[in-house]
Amino acid sequence: MMVEVRVVGSSMYKIDRHYNLGLRDLAVAVVQELKSKLKEFVKPDVVLVANAYGEAVNHQLVLAGKLATYLGLTSTALRVEAGDGSGGSAIFTAYSLLKAGIAKTALILGVEKLSDYPSKYLNEALSYNLDEEYSYQSGLVPHVYAALLMKAYMKKYNVDYSYFANWSIAMHSNAVENPYAYLRFPANMNAIISSQVIAEPLRLFDIGARGDGAAAVYLATDEISSKISDEYSKIEYVTGSSSDIDFVPGLPAVRSIGLEAKDLLKQAELAEIHDSYSIMAALQLEELGLAEYGKSLKSLDSLIPINYSGGLKARGYPGGATGVYQLAEVHQQLVGEFKGKRVSGAERGFVLSTDDLSRSAYLVYVRR
Amino acid sequence: MKIAPPSVWRIKDSLYNLIAAKCEDCGNITFPYQQICSKCGSTNVKSIKLSGEGTLIDYTVSYQAREGFEKVLPMYVGIIRLDEGFTIVAPLTDVNESNIKEGIRVKATLRKLRSDSSNGLIVYGVKFRPAEGQ
Structure with a gap:
């Protein structure tokens, strides 16, 4: 019989500059909140930690084992790293372990601290993403x-900078309603087009807002899920792809996922994508087949609800934990628990989790 | 010591000589050199030395640097179409607002990239500058 993999609970910590909290504090806080939402917290067979920059900014190895110990768990613990796509790769791994019958329960814990160091030091760590x-x-x-x-x-689509500002405006508008978002304020065109130039034409408002955060998602097979929670969504499909970017411009890894999951994506009613930069949002929406090439960011109102969390731009960008936030957000939307802007009655949604430049991409398709 | 000599020495072909891989089966070029073609998976790959001459397709000016690269700010970075047909993203040097524009011919040149400290190990590597007569 086919094993069904269910999301039976999730929790998030507000993304911010949590100078007083370390990785351990964030992990404990978010797992305690998760426990409080479940009927029974069954000790997970496996703990998967999604974290990208633990060595570089926190000087930590064996992070999964240590965090499991701090959480009072003796489970098998693995850290899964794929840069900012660590969350997606951890979900992919957890799903595979449950499907294969190696585990019946998995706690996926995304945790990251990006605000301790000023930009020039953090940029060094972020550059480890490059060859x-x-x-x-x-x-x-x-x-x-x-x-x-x-x-x-x-150049290719003959659009000016204001085209990209549409994304920031939409994301800030969404984040205002999300209690877990970092930048909960609206942004207007003037503020965006006059913001600091980082690398021409890229401005501050085009970049995900780096912050500290943690999110947790509990997965269980259908055999055990009712013991943990009555409310659940199920993971229907996962896939991934790897390829370098091209300057056509395009994201072949995302395109490949878009082609592979074409029929499922057509039925999706909401999504959380990895908008590390506003250009990445545009390219991802187009490569997934959700929007017409060259027109995505001026047709946001006609697409399915995208990033009602506020996205990396305004919910915030917690490095490798991002994908876990995304799954928590999609799950909470589907079961009607999301505390921010809601998509009512939605039954199908997906997460696109990628590294900063979408060379490694993971799709997680979730159904009510 | 932040820069380990072996870690730089072993990649001298990439840093100084622009040695790339050309797939004998599908013609794809990858830089730095790799033994397996990323495009078709073939191992029928030979190493070639890129000419270092090409055309600047586009460029950006970055105002944020990593630690150790502050002195190169603002940092000009280009997409360069090398004459072999391969496109590379690389730092530009000897350029300013008045002599840079899309479409100019550029040429590889060896420059200091960074150093460990004022008297520490120096890493050199290829940057691109406008070709003579540009």
């Missing part, structure tokens, strides 16, 4: 790739 031999050594930062993709897009 080691040339891009990293020559001093590049991921921002310049986003800026170059943006310029290529502007």
